[in-house]
Amino acid sequence: MPVIDVKHDLDALTLTIVADFAAPVERVWQVYADPRQLEKVWGPPTYPATVVDHDLRPGGRVNYFMTGPEGDKHAGYWLVTAVDEPDGFAFEDGFADLDFTPNPDLPASRNVYTFTAHDGGTRATYLGVYPSAEQLQQVLDMGVVEGASLAINQIDDLLAS
């Protein structure tokens, strides 16, 4: 497993995961810079992602939806806030209507992805921050069935590994 460290900070509502990939930083960057590669990795097999718009520049938007087993669609967006190609980027990840209008009632998480050369490969650090427990609950009210199903399906993989 490439994951080497996980930190949950319940007070700061922060999740940090560090993973090592056996490829140069430029290759890992490509996964995010290429919408066709991004959609291969963003959604699990049960909720595949379709990236509709992809502008990985500061101020740019990435719009995507995920399609559930019942054909149900769930839209989300990234608002790209900083880019340092190929070393990382930062974005807000939020819920949207199916026309990709961000839902202003739902808080977006702040995410910072960092890629550094390490031992001939890439060390990727994924950081996600939620604004408050109350807002986190709001997010979950909206996405609880989807979120729980996603997680539950991926527990299968976790237990199999």
Place this chain on the structure above:
Amino acid sequence: MTEQSEDRADAFFHALADRTRRDIMRRVLAGQHSVSALAAKYDMSFAAVQKHVAVLEKAGLLTKLRSGREQLVSGDVAAVRSVASLLAELEQVWRGRIARIDDLIASDPEPED
């Protein structure tokens, strides 16, 4: 992560470390079901399904309510959305993405030297 939150995460994963219980959670998060209606969905005894429901109830993932002769089961959205379980869920989502990136990179053709 504090020990208490680790314990909660343990209970959460244990309860969900079973295919039938995960399937029950999907159903009861989407809407209230009676235990007998749930039992009818599985090729196992009523008592066996009732036992799975009890494990999920003990982990705080669902609640049971008696209505006449029926026991009605609902997914406990508050429990599923607790901060600890949310971060545990997110971790699984992210681990899934990382595993898929790893697979994608591994499928690249070998560079020629």
